[in-house]
Amino acid sequence: MTVISVPGSATDTVAPTTRRRRKHNVLLIVGLTLFGLLVLVAILAPVLATHDPIQQDLAHARLAPGAPGHLLGTDELGRDVFSRLLYGARVDLRVGVLAVVSPFIIGTVLGLVAGWFGGWLDTLIMRIVDVVIAFPFFVLVIALVFALGAGTGSIYVAITMVGWVAYCRIVRGEVLVAKEQEYALAARASGLPTWRILFRHLLPNVVLQAVIFSMSDIVLTILAIVTLGYLGLGVPPPTPDWGSMIQDGQQFLLTQWYLATIPGVAVVITGLALALIADGLVERFDSR
């Protein structure tokens, strides 16, 4: 779950005009349910798993799904795919969400500041953004992970250093619009301090687009980890994650297609859940 709350938006009284659409926010309910299930599965992985996910059993390698004792079969080293999938959810969801939280916070704050104050501060921040954007995403991330050394910690740092620019741009653009709105002028006219206007008045009104982007960004981050794994810079083996499962399974695509497909479906379901949440949030919170 994301930890972003939108202050002041939860009300007991609901206007007649908005009641209908809030009651039937199917997108949000389905999305949250799906994502909640995924999180639950990740948390309960030790309970639900039927095997040790890194226990090799070469005698029973590459069993098809439905084989006795192995619900989704085994991989080329005889490890239980079902158990690896559950433990993979732990790794991928944790890294995906955590690697989005810090770029989200950093980018949002810098975007707020750049958009509100303008001038040289805006120029400075946006030039840095331009520099970061000028490099292809993976080139920069790979270079950073190399410099920092492989491991999940480096992945967080590298993705944060590259990922904040998207949030910064989104939020800055929204602030440029919002600060000309009369409610922002009114807040200034009533003498409220700047930080308070920024975080209490502007932030709740501009953060929605960033939240929505973060939903798809989580999926992109999981895919980035998959890619890094491919280059040997991702989550170190034998820790199961969906990326390395896809990577390991792809060499058997013609014979055991399900080895790559099953974790692929898991990524797709995660993406779907987050996309539904994003759409649901738009419906729930967009006041326009």
Place this chain on the structure above:
Amino acid sequence: MTVTVENPSRTRGTDEVLGVEGLVQHFVSRRSWADRLTRTPQHVVKAVDGVDLTLSTGETLGLVGESGCGKSTLSRCIMGLYRPSAGEIRYAGEAVRGLPSRAQRRTVQMVFQDPYSSLNPRMTVGQTLGELLRYHQIVPRDQVAARSRELMDLVGLPHDALRRTPRQFSGGQRQRIGIARALALQPRVLIADEPVSALDVSVQATIINLLTDLREELGLSMVFVSHNIAVVRQVSDRIAVMYRGRIVETGLTEQIFNDPRHPYTQLLLESVPRMLSGAETHPIGAADSLGTADQLAVVDGEPDADESPYSAHAIEGEHGCRYRPRCPVAMPVCADEPGLLPIAGNPSRAAACWHVDDDRKDKPR
């Protein structure tokens, strides 16, 4: 040269609650490096170009003028939303340095034009008011809720409005909330920037009545900005007519309406559409020969194109009377811009026109 206009001592107090002297607000376009290399001249918009104003306790000043003449910029300057390029603003006799301090903010508050964008959509009415009451320590913390309910009573909204968000209100109700927000700080001056122009005509009257009632009840002074002459006439004690960043005529409401001296004021008054009941309207200027009766005044020159001499705001590199390009009675002397000239025998009036004391018979009535 500008002449400070004496405020007539009506029955109300004469002490100054808001003063503006020589206020200038120019906006300079941002120059890119390319502009600097090619020596593209900077584009300066003189939104407010030397304004003097005095507002007395309990007085309502109507500020009129066409769109883009600087009314809103002037009111935002007074409100302390811009740092003025030059000039002085005084709140209750105390000069504002740069932007108003937290304490000074309480003196002057504003009612905004657009009730749909002027309230934070993510905050309930109670949160909006409570924040101000707490931050400015208007009342002790345990009385914030009670004071919020009082404010709702004051603007004629039910108490449960405090728990709702702006989205759940109509335009007129939102404007009431906007007024409550302005009153939360217990200001002495209320600046109403086109407070009703975004509202349905049927709702406009109720909001204007509310404002005039509150003014009496709380002893407020008010600057009422509008392009709607009829509305301004209804609420104002005194009127200032603004044209391209300057005040071109000022006087008591009825004086302005009965005897407009500046050609622009005349144009403005003639432009108000009214029911034709045999009453003739004349084109402005010397021009019985130019137009026919039973027509609205002919406005020669649209205030739109940015660089045109007809543009609503003044631009750099101009000289002479700013109304000259549109003026039907321009003379050679108008190459010098007149300040606000006093009108003989009437200390409360002034007009920025060389014709100010012309015999009235010279002009078409």
